[in-house]
Amino acid sequence: MALRYIPMSTDQAERLRQGGNDAYGNPPERQISDGDGVPCRHCLGNVDAGDTYLIFALRPFTSLQPYAETGPVFMHADECPAYSDEVRPPILTSSKDYLLRGYGSNERIIYGTGGVVPAEQLESRAEALLSMPEVASVHVRSAKNNCYQCRIERP
Structure with a gap:
């Protein structure tokens, strides 16, 4: 199965670059x-x-609900x-392991899907999770x- 790696939206990125507020209502911080x-x-x-980069709170969900985690990102x-692209993005090549977690179409965690996997198993674990109908x-x-990196979906 091919995988789609989904970044934050361009609309959201542009809004933050123009000084818009983050998920906590604060303007992004600028750093070098x-x-x-x-x-x-x-x-x-x-x-x-x-x-130069921005630090801000990101909530990578479309709705406010108990599972809509928010955290700092760059x-x-x-x-x-x-x-x-459908190949592993550069930001997923710098650690020895990652936390993967499956979510339903309602953006809620599917219990039993979360776990830390070695980097070399990232794609196979994502494919296994995405093969689950829920x-x-x-x-x-x-x-x-625990910082959010990106979302993976079926193509």
Whole structure:
């Protein structure tokens, strides 16, 4: 099964770059990247050393409900293209493991789907979760800090 890696929306990225508020109602913070561990949630690449990036609270869900987790993420401060490939994005190549969790079409966790998987098993675990009829999407998070990375869907 091919996988689709879904970044945050371009509309949301542009709104934040223009000074719009994040999921907690705050404007994004601007920082300069040291080039280490600054993954952009829009292009799904890393922010290079010396480049400006934004830190903000992201809630990668369309509705407010108990399972709609919110947390800190990074994004290039300057325009970057939204990720649109079916190969593993660069931000999912820098850790030895990731937390994957299946969600239903109602954006609620499907219990029993969550777990930390080694990086080399990311695709096979995502495919296994997406083969379950009740799983509509898989969220990938940092295994160390629980930060949201991206969503994976069926093509």
